Amino acid sequence: MFKVSGLHSGYDGTIIIEDIDLNVQTDEIVTIIGPNGSGKSTLLKSIFGIVKPQQGQIEFLNEQITGMKPFRVFEKGISYVPQVENIFSNLTISENLDIGFYTSKIKDTKDELDKIYSIFPQLKNKNSIKSGNLSGGERQMLAIARALIGDPKLLLLDEPTASLAPNLVNEIMQKLIQIKESGTSILLVEQNAKKSLAISDRCYVLAMGKNFFDGKASEVINNKELGRMFLGSK
Ligand SMILES: Nc1ncnc2c1ncn2[C@@H]1O[C@H](COP(=O)(O)OP(=O)(O)O)[C@@H](O)[C@H]1O
Ligand SMILES: [Mg+2]
Numbered sequence: 001m002f003k004v005s006g007l008h009s010g011y012d013g014t015i016i017i018e019d020i021d022l023n024v025q026t027d028e029i030v031t032i033i034g035p036n037g038s039g040k041s042t043l044l045k046s047i048f049g050i051v052k053p054q055q056g057q058i059e060f061l062n063e064q065i066t067g068m069k070p071f072r073v074f075e076k077g078i079s080y081v082p083q084v085e086n087i088f089s090n091l092t093i094s095e096n097l098d099i100g101f102y103t104s105k106i107k108d109t110k111d112e113l114d115k116i117y118s119i120f121p122q123l124k125n126k127n128s129i130k131s132g133n134l135s136g137g138e139r140q141m142l143a144i145a146r147a148l149i150g151d152p153k154l155l156l157l158d159e160p161t162a163s164l165a166p167n168l169v170n171e172i173m174q175k176l177i178q179i180k181e182s183g184t185s186i187l188l189v190e191q192n193a194k195k196s197l198a199i200s201d202r203c204y205v206l207a208m209g210k211n212f213f214d215g216k217a218s219e220v221i222n223n224k225e226l227g228r229m230f231l232g233s234k
Contacts, residue, residue, distance in 0.1 A: 001026045003059045004023070004047065007019070007053055017042050017210075022043075024185050024186075025201075028180075029177075029188060029200045030202050033190060034212070041082075043206070063076070074104075077152050079148065079150070080147065080156040081147045091130070091131060092127065093129060096131055097146055106149060112149060119145070119178050144157065144175065157187070160172055193231050203216070
């Protein structure tokens with residue numbers, strides 16, 4: 001359903017990612033792992049139209065979306081949660097979600113809210129709390145919840161579990177399975193590689209801006225060399 005081919009991208013003429021090929025099929029969770037600075041965030045930004053690709057193609061549901069502006073990419077059915085600054089901290093949970101409704105032009109707010117709260121029940125009770133006062137885990141859940149408004153077909157997530165305690169990492173991973181089962185495919189960048197591979201169908205390893213490896217998530221988990229390089233295994 002989603003395919004990136006020969007993508008080159010970067011900032012101000014500098015190439016950061018080079019000749020990237022990648023695809024996501026319907027109902028898949030696909031993880032991208034790789035060392036810091038290998039271009040994972042740049043890749044997601046290029047897909048969502050925040051950074052303009054210099055070469056290559058991005059195809060979604062049989063349509064070219066290469067170089068489209070973020071709001072157009074969103075209208076096509078791709079949603080994105082950035083690595084940082086992904087919620088409005090001075091607004092309440094419900095105001096943050098209102099912004100999601102505004103940008104998605106969803107009319108049936110109640111139905112959609114019920115669906116979101118069924119995945120994230122903890123947000124419902126805290127509706128009127130300023131999101132800056134939420135815990136790190138709740139903030140990430142809010143960011144993901146907002147991105148789900150409008151039923152995207154593909155969700156791009158940039159390190160949603162960064163700096164969270166292990167039990168919260170597990171909880172977010174469980175939510176991602178629920179989201180996939182509700183019909184949204186996920187392209188996930190993660191540092192918690194073992195845990196994200198455990199819920200993923202396939203995986204790409206990026207190194208220095210290039211495709212280094214791709215395969216089934218289980219292949220990386222069971223590959224000694226890759227495990228040592230990227231999963232901290234002995
Ligand atoms: N806005 C920017 N302008 C210029 N260079 C950037 C910008 N954002 C990231 N970079 C550079 O791009 C490289 C890859 O960064 P990034 O995509 O954030 O990697 P990762 O997410 O894998 O840690 C780094 O060398 C970083 O310094
Ligand atoms: Mg990053």
